[in-house]
Amino acid sequence: MDSRLAVELAGIRLRNPVMVCSGTFGSGSEYGDFLDLESLGALVTKSVTLNPRAGNPPPRIWETPSGMLNSIGLENKGVERFIQEDLAHLSALELPVIASVAGSSVEEYVEVAGRLSDSGRASALELNVSCPNVKRGGVEFGLESQAACELVTRVKERCGVPIFVKLSPLVPDMGAMARLLQEAGADGLSLINTVPGMAVDIEGKKPRLGAVTGGLSGPAIHPIAVRSVWTARQQVGIPIIGMGGITDWRSALELIVAGANAVAVGTANFTDPQATIKIIGGMESFVQARGLDRIGELVGSLRV
Amino acid sequence: MPRFEGEVLEVREYGQGRLFRVAVDSLAAQPGQFAHLLCGEDSPRTLRRPFSIMDCSDGSLGLLVKVVGEGTAWLAGRRVGDRLDMLAPLGRGFNLELYERPLLVAGGTGLAPLHFLAKRLEAAKGHSPRLLWGLSCGEDFGAMPAWLERDIDLSIATCDGSAGMEGTVIDLLGSELARADYDGVFACGPEAMLDALGPLIRKHALPCQVSVEQRMACGIGVCFGCAVKKSGEEQSYLRVCLEGPVFDYSDLAWGGDGPGGA
Numbered sequence: 091m092d093s094r095l096a097v098e099l100a101g102i103r104l105r106n107p108v109m110v111c112s113g114t115f116g117s118g119s120e121y122g123d124f125l126d127l128e129s130l131g132a133l134v135t136k137s138v139t140l141n142p143r144a145g146n147p148p149p150r151i152w153e154t155p156s157g158m159l160n161s162i163g164l165e166n167k168g169v170e171r172f173i174q175e176d177l178a179h180l181s182a183l184e185l186p187v188i189a190s191v192a193g194s195s196v197e198e199y200v201e202v203a204g205r206l207s208d209s210g211r212a213s214a215l216e217l218n219v220s221c222p223n224v225k226r227g228g229v230e231f232g233l234e235s236q237a238a239c240e241l242v243t244r245v246k247e248r249c250g251v252p253i254f255v256k257l258s259p260l261v262p263d264m265g266a267m268a269r270l271l272q273e274a275g276a277d278g279l280s281l282i283n284t285v286p287g288m289a290v291d292i293e294g295k296k297p298r299l300g301a302v303t304g305g306l307s308g309p310a311i312h313p314i315a316v317r318s319v320w321t322a323r324q325q326v327g328i329p330i331i332g333m334g335g336i337t338d339w340r341s342a343l344e345l346i347v348a349g350a351n352a353v354a355v356g357t358a359n360f361t362d363p364q365a366t367i368k369i370i371g372g373m374e375s376f377v378q379a380r381g382l383d384r385i386g387e388l389v390g391s392l393r394v
Numbered sequence: 395m396p397r398f399e400g401e402v403l404e405v406r407e408y409g410q411g412r413l414f415r416v417a418v419d420s421l422a423a424q425p426g427q428f429a430h431l432l433c434g435e436d437s438p439r440t441l442r443r444p445f446s447i448m449d450c451s452d453g454s455l456g457l458l459v460k461v462v463g464e465g466t467a468w469l470a471g472r473r474v475g476d477r478l479d480m481l482a483p484l485g486r487g488f489n490l491e492l493y494e495r496p497l498l499v500a501g502g503t504g505l506a507p508l509h510f511l512a513k514r515l516e517a518a519k520g521h522s523p524r525l526l527w528g529l530s531c532g533e534d535f536g537a538m539p540a541w542l543e544r545d546i547d548l549s550i551a552t553c554d555g556s557a558g559m560e561g562t563v564i565d566l567l568g569s570e571l572a573r574a575d576y577d578g579v580f581a582c583g584p585e586a587m588l589d590a591l592g593p594l595i596r597k598h599a600l601p602c603q604v605s606v607e608q609r610m611a612c613g614i615g616v617c618f619g620c621a622v623k624k625s626g627e628e629q630s631y632l633r634v635c636l637e638g639p640v641f642d643y644s645d646l647a648w649g650g651d652g653p654g655g656a
Contacts, residue, residue: 116616144629148655151619
C-alpha cells in the first residue's frame with residue numbers, strides 16, 4: 091500500500107482514507123469473501139442500540155434513479171451480542187473499527203457508547219444522531235444543535251475513544267451545527283447521512299416502503315454531500331469523513347478536495363463489492379500522477 | 395470468491411422468457427440458490443437483481459429472465475459473447491432429503507429453481523418428480539412448456555386453457571393432491587400464489603419448502619434490506635438472501651399483505 095495515502099483522524103492512523111459507511115458492510119466480516127478487509131482505511135459497523143431491534147416492516151428498499159431508498163429501521167442484535175460476537179472478531183484484524191451508536195434517549199446513547207468504549211475493541215465511535223428523541227416528541231437529535239451538543243458532551247464524559255457525529259443533510263445550518271459540535275467536544279464529523287425520501291406505487295396507491303418514508307442514498311445524493319462537507323469545512327478544523335453517493339475514486343476525491351479528511355463508501359458496496367479496493371487503487375494512481383507527497387495535501391484544497 | 399464475470403454461451407427465446415446459459419468455473423450451486431446480477435455496464439443500476447439458478451452443470455449456469463423492469467430489460471438484451479457480472483451461488487437452497495414423494499409447484503419464472511430441483515431429484519431417485527407449473531393470464535413462455543413436457547414429469551395450468559388445464563396452478567394442485575399420495579411440497583412463484591397454497595397444504599397436512607422473492611440490495615446478509623415477515627411473533631423478520639430464499643412455509647407470516655409486505 092502506498093504510504094502517501096495514509097491519513098490520521100483524531101489520533102487514529104489509517105493506511106488510506108477509504109472507509110465503509112455504517113449499515114452497508116454488516117458487522118464487517120461478510121465482505122471478507124470479496125476483498126482483503128485489512129486493505130481498507132477503516133470500517134464503520136452497523137448502528138447498534140442497547141437492546142435488540144426487529145427493524146421496520148418490509149418492503150425495506152426501493153431502487154430510484156441513481157440511488158436507492160431504504161428503511162431498515164435499525165434492525166440489530168443489541169450492543170452486548172454485538173461486542174461479544176462481532177467486535178471480538180473484528181478487533182483481531184489490523185484495521186481501525188469505528189462502531190456506530192444509535193438510541194432513542196441520551197441515556198441510551200451514553201450507555202451503548204460507554205459499553206463499546208469499555209470493550210476496548212472500538213478505535214472510535216460514530217453517533218448516528220438521525221434517530222427520534224423520544225423525550226422531545228420524536229425530533230431527531232441531530233436536527234437541533236442543543237440536543238446534539240448535549241449528547242456529545244454526555245457521551246464524551248463517559249467514553250475514552252474519539253467521537254464522530256454523523257449528520258443529516260437536513261441540518262438547517264450545517265456550518266453553525268459543525269462549529270457548535272466542535273465546541274461541544276466532538277472529535278470529528280461524518281457527512282452525510284441519507285436524505286429523507288419516499289416513492290409511491292401509483293397503481294396500488296401505496297408507499298413503496300413498508301415504513302412509508304426512507305433514506306435516499308447512492309450517486310443521486312453525492313452533490314448534497316459535497317456541499318455539506320464544504321460548508322462544514324469553512325467553520326471547523328476537526329476531521330470530516332465525507333460520504334454520500336461515492337461510486338469511484340473521482341467522486342471520493344471531490345469530497346476530499348471539498349474538505350473531507352477521509353471518505354466512506356456505502357451503497358456502492360452493494361453494486362460492486364470491490365468498489366472500495368478500486369477507489370483506493372484510483373487514489374494511488376492520482377497521487378502518483380500528480381507527484382503529491384501525501385493525499386492530505388488535497389484536503390480542503392478547493393479554490394473558490 | 396463468489397463473484398465472477400461469466401460469458402453468455404447461449405440465449406434461447408421462449409415467449410416473454412429468455413433462457414441464458416452462462417459460463418462458470420467449477421461452481422457448485424444447489425437448487426434454490428440464486429445469482430445476483432449487475433444490470434448495465436458503464437453506469438449500472440444501483441441494485442443487482444437476484445435470479446434463482448435454473449441449472450448448474452457442465453461448467454455453465456442457467457438463468458430464466460422475464461422482463462419486468464429496467465434491470466431485466468437490460469439483461470434480456472444480452473447476446474452470446476457478452477459478459478455478466480454476478481455474485482453466485484448465494485442463499486440457502488432446498489433440502490432434498492426431507493420428503494420421499496415430493497410434489498413441485500411453480501408459478502411463472504418460479505419454474506427456474508424447481509426445474510433445477512426436479513433434475514437433481516431425478517438424478518438422485520431415478521425418476522422425475524411431478525412438477526405443476528401455472529402461467530398467469532398474458533404470461534407466455536413460447537415453446538418452453540412443450541420442451542419441458544419432454545424433459546420432466548410436467549403438468550401445466552393456464553388461465554385460458556391454451557396449454558394444459560384451464561385454471562390456476564392452485565386448482566391443479568388441488569386435483570393432484572386428491573389424486574395421488576405426496577409427503578411434501580416444494581414451491582416457488584408470485585406471493586399471491588404462494589399465499590393461496592396455504593389452505594391446501596394444511597388440509598393435506600403436508601410440509602412445504604417455499605422459495606420467496608424480495609427487493610434486495612447486498613445479497614449477502616449485510617444490509618437487512620430483503621426482510622420478510624416471520625410467523626408467530628409480531629415484528630420479527632428473516633433475510634431472504636441469507637436465511638432464505640428457501641424457507642419452511644410455516645416460518646413465514648402469510649395472509650394480509652404477505653411476508654414481503656408489497
